[in-house]
Amino acid sequence: MEIKAIGCEPLQLKRVHLENSHTLKVYQDNGGYASLKKAMDMSSDDIINEVKTSALRGRGGAGFPTGMKWGFVPRDSPKPKYIVCNADESEPGTFKDRYLLELDPHALIEGMLIAAFALGSQTGYIYYRGEYKYLIDIMEVALDEARQANLLGKNILGSDFSHEIYTHTGAGAYICGEETALLSSLEGFRGHPRMKPPFPAVEGVYACPTVVNNVETLTAVPQIIEMGGENWRNLGTEKSGGTKLWSVSGHVKKPGVYELPMGYLDMEKFILEDCGGIRNGHQLKACIPGGSSVYAMRADQIIGKNVRMDYEGLVEAGSLVGSGGFIVMDETIDMVDSTKNLTEFYKHESCGWCTPCREGTDWLTKIFTRIASGGGRPEDAQLILDLCDNIEGKSFCALGDAAAWAIQGAVKRFPEDFKKWLINKTNANDSAANV
Amino acid sequence: MALAVPTHYTNQVEVTDEAAVFSPEVLAEIDSHIAKYPPDRKRSALIPLLLLVVQRERGYIDNAGVNFLAKKLDIEVTDVWETATFYSMLNMHAVGKYHIQICKTLSCRIMGEPEITGHICNRLGIEPGETTADGKFTVSRVECLGSCGTAPMLQIGFDYHEDLTIEKVDKLLNSLE
Ligand SMILES: Cc1cc2nc3c(=O)[nH]c(=O)nc-3n(C[C@H](O)[C@H](O)[C@H](O)COP(=O)(O)O)c2cc1C
Numbered sequence: 001m002e003i004k005a006i007g008c009e010p011l012q013l014k015r016v017h018l019e020n021s022h023t024l025k026v027y028q029d030n031g032g033y034a035s036l037k038k039a040m041d042m043s044s045d046d047i048i049n050e051v052k053t054s055a056l057r058g059r060g061g062a063g064f065p066t067g068m069k070w071g072f073v074p075r076d077s078p079k080p081k082y083i084v085c086n087a088d089e090s091e092p093g094t095f096k097d098r099y100l101l102e103l104d105p106h107a108l109i110e111g112m113l114i115a116a117f118a119l120g121s122q123t124g125y126i127y128y129r130g131e132y133k134y135l136i137d138i139m140e141v142a143l144d145e146a147r148q149a150n151l152l153g154k155n156i157l158g159s160d161f162s163h164e165i166y167t168h169t170g171a172g173a174y175i176c177g178e179e180t181a182l183l184s185s186l187e188g189f190r191g192h193p194r195m196k197p198p199f200p201a202v203e204g205v206y207a208c209p210t211v212v213n214n215v216e217t218l219t220a221v222p223q224i225i226e227m228g229g230e231n232w233r234n235l236g237t238e239k240s241g242g243t244k245l246w247s248v249s250g251h252v253k254k255p256g257v258y259e260l261p262m263g264y265l266d267m268e269k270f271i272l273e274d275c276g277g278i279r280n281g282h283q284l285k286a287c288i289p290g291g292s293s294v295y296a297m298r299a300d301q302i303i304g305k306n307v308r309m310d311y312e313g314l315v316e317a318g319s320l321v322g323s324g325g326f327i328v329m330d331e332t333i334d335m336v337d338s339t340k341n342l343t344e345f346y347k348h349e350s351c352g353w354c355t356p357c358r359e360g361t362d363w364l365t366k367i368f369t370r371i372a373s374g375g376g377r378p379e380d381a382q383l384i385l386d387l388c389d390n391i392e393g394k395s396f397c398a399l400g401d402a403a404a405w406a407i408q409g410a411v412k413r414f415p416e417d418f419k420k421w422l423i424n425k426t427n428a429n430d431s432a433a434n435v
Numbered sequence: 436m437a438l439a440v441p442t443h444y445t446n447q448v449e450v451t452d453e454a455a456v457f458s459p460e461v462l463a464e465i466d467s468h469i470a471k472y473p474p475d476r477k478r479s480a481l482i483p484l485l486l487l488v489v490q491r492e493r494g495y496i497d498n499a500g501v502n503f504l505a506k507k508l509d510i511e512v513t514d515v516w517e518t519a520t521f522y523s524m525l526n527m528h529a530v531g532k533y534h535i536q537i538c539k540t541l542s543c544r545i546m547g548e549p550e551i552t553g554h555i556c557n558r559l560g561i562e563p564g565e566t567t568a569d570g571k572f573t574v575s576r577v578e579c580l581g582s583c584g585t586a587p588m589l590q591i592g593f594d595y596h597e598d599l600t601i602e603k604v605d606k607l608l609n610s611l612e
Pocket residue numbers: 057058059060061062063064066086087088089090091174175176177178179180212213214215217218397398399402
C-alpha cells in the first residue's frame with residue numbers, strides 16, 4: 001500500500017515515513033508543537049479567524065467549514081467546553097485516519113490543544129472505533145510523552161492554560177461516526193443520533209458546548225497556524241483550502257492513502273496514472289469517490305471529463321467528496337452485486353431509531369437478495385428508486401440519506417447491469433419472489 | 436435486584452444477582468477508565484469497560500459482569516444490557532479462543548473476500564457465525580474495518596491481518612493451531 005503526496009509537498013504526510021514518527025522526539029525535531037506555542041501567543045479570535053481564512057472544511061464527510069463551527073461555540077458560557085475528535089472511521093472505503101493515528105499521533109494532540117486553547121476547553125476525548133484498539137495503545141504512549149513534557153495537563157508550558165485529553169472506545173457501530181450518535185455513545189448509551197438543533201457546538205457531550213472534528217481536520221490545524229490561513233488555503237482552491245487525504249481501494253494497482261492539493265487535476269489522471277491504473281487486463285468501470293455513501297461514477301463520467309478533485313469539482317461531476325474514500329471497480333463487477341453488498345451494510349448499521357431507514361434498508365436488502373437469487377422483475381428498478389425516495393430526506397439522520405444515495409446512484413447510472421437481472425422469471429424463486 | 440434481563444439476547448439460563456469478582460489489578464484498571472469522565476458521568480465508562488475489561492476477563496458479556504458494572508457505575512442492570520446489546524463487537528455468547536472476523540464489505544468483497552471466507556470455513560469445517568467443536572475458532576463476517584487499501588483482510592481479537600492470500604491464511608491458521 002502506498003502512502004504519499006502527489007502534486008504538493010506532503011503536509012499531512014510530512015512525517016509518516018520517518019523512523020519512529022510516532023514519538024515526541026521525532027515530532028519535535030520536525031517542527032512539532034511549534035504551532036501550539038505560536039497559537040498560545042495569539043488571541044482566541046485570531047486563531048479562529050486563521051482557521052476561517054484557511055477554508056478548511058471538515059474531513060469527516062460533511063465538509064462543514066471548521067472555522068465557522070468553532071465560531072458557534074459560546075465561549076462565554078459558564079459550562080465546561082469539550083473538544084471531541086471523531087476517530088470512528090467506519091465509512092466503507094475510508095482508512096486515512098488510521099495511518100495518521102498510527103504514524104503521527106502528536107499531530108492530533110497538537111491540533112486538539114490548539115482548538116482547546118482557542119475555545120477555552122479543559123477536556124478532550126478521542127472517540128476510536130473499538131476495532132482500532134491498537135491505535136489507542138499508541139496514543140496512550142504519545143499522551144504520556146506529552147504530559148511529561150508539560151505539553152498536556154495542568155499549566156501547559158507554564159501558562160494558565162490546562163487541558164487533558166482522554167482516549168475513549170466504541171464497540172462496533174458505524175452510526176457512532178455520526179456526531180450526535182457519537183456523543184450518545186460517549187455518554188454510555190446506545191448510539192442513537194440526537195435532534196439538531198441544538199448543535200453539538202452549543203449542546204454536545206453532557207449538554208455542554210462541544211466541538212466534534214474528524215482526525216484529519218484537527219491534524220490540519222497546526223499546519224494552518226504554522227503557515228497562516230491564507231497560505232494554507234492557497235495550496236488548494238478559493239473554496240476548498242489546503243490539501244486532503246484520499247483513501248484508494250479496489251481494482252487499482254497501487255491502493256493507498258494519497259495527499260493531494262485540493263483542486264487536483266484530474267480524477268482520470270489520479271486513478272489511471274497516480275494509483276497505477278487498473279489491474280492488468282482490465283478497464284475502469286466505476287468509482288465511488290466519497291466512501292460508499294455517495295453516487296457512484298461511471299468511467300465515462302471520469303475519463304476525458306477533466307474532473308477537478310475538490311468539493312465543488314466532484315459535485316459538478318455528479319458525486320461528492322464525502323470522506324474521500326475511492327472505491328475503484330473494473331468491468332468484472334456487476335453493480336447489482338456490489339449494490340446488494342452495500343444495502344446489507346446499511347441495513348446492518350441502521351441504528352433502528354427511525355422507521356424510514358430501519359424498514360427501508362431492510363426492504364432494500366430483501367429486494368436485492370431476491371434479484372440476486374434470480375427473482376428480478378422489470379418493475380424492480382422503479383420500486384428500488386421509490387423506496388430510496390421514501391428514505392432520502394425523511395430519515396432522522398444522514399445515514400438514511402447515505403444509504404439512499406449509494407443505491408440510487410447505482411440504479412440510475414448502471415441500468416444495463418440491472419436490466420440483465422430484471423427480467424420476468426416467473427417461478428424463478430418462489431419464496432424469494434414474494435418480497 | 437434481579438431486573439428483567441433480556442434473556443433472548445444471552446445464553447444465560449439462570450439470571451442471578453451474582454456479581455463478577457475481579458482481581459485488584461483489574462479493579463484498578465476499571466477505576467482508571469472511570470477516572471476519565473466527570474464524577475457524575477461515570478456511565479461514560481460503560482462501553483470501554485464492557486469491551487476492554489468484561490469481555491476480556493469473562494470471555495463475553497455475561498450476567499455477572501453486567502451486574503458488576505451496574506453496581507460500579509450506579510446504573511440499573513437493564514441500562515447495561517440496553518447499551519451492550521447495541522454494539523456488534525460485544526459478544527452476547529461465548530466465542531472461540533480465536534475470533535476470526537472477516538471483513539465482508541465492498542472493497543474486501545471485490546478483492547477476494549468470498550474465496551478467503553470459503554477457504555477458512557472449509558478448513559475449520561464450520562459456517563460463518565459458528566464455533567469449532569473444540570471451542571478454538573469462531574468465524575464471523577463483519578462490516579468494513581478501515582483496512583480497505585489492504586483488502587482482503589480479517590481481524591483476530593484486536594489484531595489486523597491484511598493483504599490476505601490463501602497461503603497467508605493457511606500460515607496464519609497453522610500458527611494458531
Ligand atoms: C452515518 C454517518 C457516519 C459518519 N461517520 C464518520 C466517521 O467515521 N468519522 C468522521 O470523522 N465523521 C463521520 N461522520 C460525520 C460526522 O457526523 C461529523 O460531521 C464530523 O465528525 C464532523 O467533523 P469534521 O467537520 O471535522 O468533518 C459521519 C456521519 C454520518 C451521517
